[in-house]
Amino acid sequence: MNSVVISGASRGLGAALAERFAAPGVRLLLVARSADALAEVAARCAARGATAEVAAIDVRDAAALAARLAAFEAAGPVDLVIANAGISAGTTPAGEPEAAADAARQVEVNLLGAMHLVGPLLPGMRARGRGAVALVASVAGFRGLPDCPGYCAGKAGLIAWGEALRAAHLDDGIAVTVIAPGFFDSAMGDRFAGPRPLLLGLDSAAARVQRAILAGRGRAVFPWPVGALLRALALLPPGLGDRLVRLVRFRVMPGR
Numbered sequence: 001m002n003s004v005v006i007s008g009a010s011r012g013l014g015a016a017l018a019e020r021f022a023a024p025g026v027r028l029l030l031v032a033r034s035a036d037a038l039a040e041v042a043a044r045c046a047a048r049g050a051t052a053e054v055a056a057i058d059v060r061d062a063a064a065l066a067a068r069l070a071a072f073e074a075a076g077p078v079d080l081v082i083a084n085a086g087i088s089a090g091t092t093p094a095g096e097p098e099a100a101a102d103a104a105r106q107v108e109v110n111l112l113g114a115m116h117l118v119g120p121l122l123p124g125m126r127a128r129g130r131g132a133v134a135l136v137a138s139v140a141g142f143r144g145l146p147d148c149p150g151y152c153a154g155k156a157g158l159i160a161w162g163e164a165l166r167a168a169h170l171d172d173g174i175a176v177t178v179i180a181p182g183f184f185d186s187a188m189g190d191r192f193a194g195p196r197p198l199l200l201g202l203d204s205a206a207a208r209v210q211r212a213i214l215a216g217r218g219r220a221v222f223p224w225p226v227g228a229l230l231r232a233l234a235l236l237p238p239g240l241g242d243r244l245v246r247l248v249r250f251r252v253m254p255g256r
């Protein structure tokens with residue numbers, strides 16, 4: 001993987017993955033909104049021998065992203081793109097349901113943002129017969145949860161899009177890895193007020209994601225018991241499933 005694009009690379013999982021892929025001879029394009037934080041991550045990647053460029057772009061801005069990706073590809077084709085940028089909202093600390101505007105914003109960033117990042121790179125990968133795409137979704141995409149409707153919708157859409165892409169490009173030499181993590185330690189994870197079963201450390205989550213990508217796995221769900229539980233809940237009759245998912249409630253602290 002000599003040329004890697006990562007969104008949401010200014011902190012958390014994206015920054016950890018950037019450092020993991022950073023090595024001599026590797027070109028990185030790090031995407032997020034915060035220029036200063038991106039510059040710090042880029043410096044850490046450069047210290048590991050990589051050439052790290054930054055793109056302070058909102059993934060909702062498809063045109064700006066496409067232009068920056070084209071400029072990056074002009075110096076060499078992208079081997080791997082990781083769509084990791086994400087936001088979360090949900091039930092407020094006062095117990096108010098998620099606002100519709102917040103739900104829409106999560107779908108725009110978590111689903112459409114991934115399409116804006118990956119879409120422009122697919123034709124080149126297809127023409128070369130080589131490339132890898134990784135989509136960071138969530139186990140929350142397996143079954144709608146009462147405290148984070150917009151998050152679940154965006155992640156369910158991302159999983160569906162990734163599975164479709166994987167099948168569509170099966171014979172094109174493009175490996176698509178759909179990643180569905182449970183909770184891990186990060187700014188986002190820390191804003192959930194509620195139980196976080198089988199919580200993973202950030203480095204452990206990043207290691208699992210990197211291993212899955214390097215192994216060309218089509219799907220990575222971890223920790224598997226959390227994924228299996230949510231998949232099982234999705235198979236239950238709606239009335240029973242709805243009652244069971246209401247047993248564990250979250251509040252989401254305001255944040256980025």
Ligand SMILES: NC(=O)c1ccc[n+]([C@@H]2O[C@H](COP(=O)([O-])OP(=O)(O)OC[C@H]3O[C@@H](n4cnc5c(N)ncnc54)[C@H](OP(=O)(O)O)[C@@H]3O)[C@@H](O)[C@H]2O)c1
Nearest residue numbers: 008010012013032033034058059085086183184186188189
């Ligand atoms: N943490 C968990 O427990 C957990 C569990 C399952 C799945 N996930 C998923 O894992 C991914 C990484 O999460 P994390 O926990 O590392 O979150 P995080 O620490 O909050 O980092 C999110 C990253 O996304 C970027 N971002 C947010 N909105 C953006 C936008 N509009 N345009 C460009 N970049 C944007 C942020 O940078 P800027 O603010 O600088 O733009 C930041 O780099 C997300 O997709 C998340 O949904 C997380």
